[in-house]
Amino acid sequence: MKRPVIRLLLLLLAGLGGCASTGEDGDPRDPLEGFNRGVYRFNDEFDQWVATPVAKVYKKALHQEIRSRVGNFFSNFQDIFIGVNNFLQGKFADGVNDWARFAFNSTFGLLGIHDVASEWGLEKHNEDFGQTFGRWGAPSGPYLVLPFLGSSTVRDGIGTGFDYYFAPLGEVRPIELRNTLYGLYLVNTRADLLDASRILEEAALDRYVFQRDAFLQRRRSLIYDGNAPREKLE
Amino acid sequence: MKKIAAIVLSCAALSGAFLAPVFAQEAPEVLVKGVTLEVVDLITKDKEIKSGNRAKLIEVIEAKVLPHFNFGAMTALAMGQNWAKASPEQKKLLTEQFKTLLVRTYASALAAYSEQKFDFRPLRAKPTDTDVTVNVRVIQPGAQPVTIDYSMEKSAHGWKVYDVMVGGVSLVANYRTEFANTVRSSGIDGLIKDLQTKNKSLEKGAKK
Numbered sequence: 331m332k333r334p335v336i337r338l339l340l341l342l343l344a345g346l347g348g349c350a351s352t353g354e355d356g357d358p359r360d361p362l363e364g365f366n367r368g369v370y371r372f373n374d375e376f377d378q379w380v381a382t383p384v385a386k387v388y389k390k391a392l393h394q395e396i397r398s399r400v401g402n403f404f405s406n407f408q409d410i411f412i413g414v415n416n417f418l419q420g421k422f423a424d425g426v427n428d429w430a431r432f433a434f435n436s437t438f439g440l441l442g443i444h445d446v447a448s449e450w451g452l453e454k455h456n457e458d459f460g461q462t463f464g465r466w467g468a469p470s471g472p473y474l475v476l477p478f479l480g481s482s483t484v485r486d487g488i489g490t491g492f493d494y495y496f497a498p499l500g501e502v503r504p505i506e507l508r509n510t511l512y513g514l515y516l517v518n519t520r521a522d523l524l525d526a527s528r529i530l531e532e533a534a535l536d537r538y539v540f541q542r543d544a545f546l547q548r549r550r551s552l553i554y555d556g557n558a559p560r561e562k563l564e
Numbered sequence: 565m566k567k568i569a570a571i572v573l574s575c576a577a578l579s580g581a582f583l584a585p586v587f588a589q590e591a592p593e594v595l596v597k598g599v600t601l602e603v604v605d606l607i608t609k610d611k612e613i614k615s616g617n618r619a620k621l622i623e624v625i626e627a628k629v630l631p632h633f634n635f636g637a638m639t640a641l642a643m644g645q646n647w648a649k650a651s652p653e654q655k656k657l658l659t660e661q662f663k664t665l666l667v668r669t670y671a672s673a674l675a676a677y678s679e680q681k682f683d684f685r686p687l688r689a690k691p692t693d694t695d696v697t698v699n700v701r702v703i704q705p706g707a708q709p710v711t712i713d714y715s716m717e718k719s720a721h722g723w724k725v726y727d728v729m730v731g732g733v734s735l736v737a738n739y740r741t742e743f744a745n746t747v748r749s750s751g752i753d754g755l756i757k758d759l760q761t762k763n764k765s766l767e768k769g770a771k772k
Contacts, residue, residue: 357741405707448703456708525676532766533669535742535758543741544733551732556711558732 359473360542366475370538373480382527385520399443400518405454406435406442407498414496415457419465427452456552460489464553473542481545592716592723593687595632596698603628604678613675621671629670634717634724635663641727642739646747654752661759666735668766673730680704694718 360366389397413428431447431454439446448454463485464470471484482490494500499515502508534540551558590598606624607613613621639659640647650658685699695717701709715727727736746755 401707454708525672529669529672529676532672533665535739535746535762539742539745540738543738547733547737548731556732 359546361472362474366473366542367538369475369477372477373475376478381516381520382524384517385524388517389521389524397518397521400514401522402435402439402445403442404499404515404518405445406432406439409435409454410498411493411496412455412457415459415462416455418462419457424455428455428457458486458489459492460486460549461553463489464549470546470549473546481541483546483549486549590722591687592696592714592718593684593698595723596700596714596716597684599628599632600682600684600700603674604682607674607678616675618671618675621675622667625667625671625674630663630667632723632725634719634726635659635666637717637724637726638662638666638736641736642743643747644740644744646744646752650752654756657756658752658759661756661763662739664763665759665766668763677702683709696723 357363392400409428409432413425413432416422416425416428431452432442434447434450434452435442435445438444445454460483468485470486474482474484474487476482476487476490479490499508499511502511530541530544531537603624606628607621610620610624613624636655636659639655639662642662643650643658647655681703683701683703685701687696687698689696695715698714698716700712700714702712703709710731711729713729714725715729716723716725727734729735743755746758750758
């Protein structure tokens with residue numbers, strides 16, 4: 331696969347462009363802002379000219395019901411490692427819940443296309459390696475915008491590497507089928523986010539800052555499973 | 565029968581007179597549930613709103629939702645230390661513009677997600693508390709429920725929302741850096757101007 335090389339090149343190019351223009355506000359959480367803004371701009375162009383148009387066509391072509399089944403199918407595979415991460419964080423009841431979800435949805439839910447487990451009270455969780463590292467006490471490190479993947483931090487970026495490495499989808503053979511599934515997954519996910527990204531666009535004065543702050547807040551909340559100690563605003 | 569009804573009615577009237585100030589303070593979680601269900605019901609039944617009439621949706625929000633928000637407090641929180649530096653006139657303009665922006669964002673979110681199911685969580689607070697968080701969850705199949713937390717403060721005119729957290733992201737906190745950056749580079753008047761420009765461009769977009 332040549333793709334990693336291309337990615338790296340694009341990253342460097344985008345980064346150089348970003349470093350040249352300085353709009354530094356000196357946020358301590360974002361020392362690489364110049365570089366990040368470059369990657370952000372690249373991602374934004376890619377999203378505007380490729381990802382969003384494809385996602386829009388996809389959304390028009392397929393009924394909501396079908397798209398939601400596609401989403402469930404991929405979501406089902408993720409429950410395996412959501413469970414693993416819950417075990418790694420010492421949340422055994424949650425881990426068992428996630429694996430039970432996978433067992434029920436894969437069978438009664440017809441390979442996961444029906445989320446029967448949720449209807450039976452087994453709630454979907456949100457876990458990944460980045461959160462596990464955070465739970466173990468790893469600091470997030472500087473904010474980082476990854477090419478194509480978007481908002482991350484040094485810790486979460488490493489976590490994402492683990493997530494992809496272990497993703498069951500990566501084991502699928504032949505390669506053509508695997509790539510088709512990856513493509514479908516990405517397009518379906520982007521289509522799901524069309525409303526959210528439009529709302530973000532409407533709400534933000536500076537989208538880069540808005541997205542960064544929302545991401546950092548969101549990750550913090552996820553690591554505490556939604557019960558993060560409130561930062562007092564005054 | 566009539567007699568009993570009369571007694572019940574007069575009792576109700578009497579207790580109404582005495583207890584009015586108490587009852588006016590509808591419990592915060594009851595308020596959130598009532599308003600959410602009412603608004604969702606209104607917009608899912610209204611054909612014009614369903615077909616994308618944004619102006620009418622905003623009208624509904626202004627009538628039903630806005631009275632329960634304290635926009636002055638929200639703007640002050642989002643401004644942080646810069647709030648004290650603003651003149652009364654600037655404060656008024658900021659609050660107005662921020663309110664317009666939030667209402668538009670809220671309208672878009674409602675239009676996109678009103679078809680979902682809601683799960684209203686019981687309130688975990690003491691009856692004497694004057695600052696509470698009301699939790700609502702939006703249930704969506706195949707994904708973790710999205711939490712919406714309303715931070716509410718008790719006032720003389722009932723409970724008022726001063727922040728909304730969606731999926732752990734505080735709306736007010738999220739505007740802090742943006743506001744601080746703009747104030748640093750172009751002052752409070754610059755921020756007011758930015759907000760006005762933003763709102764005008766959104767208004768144009770909605771008319772299309």
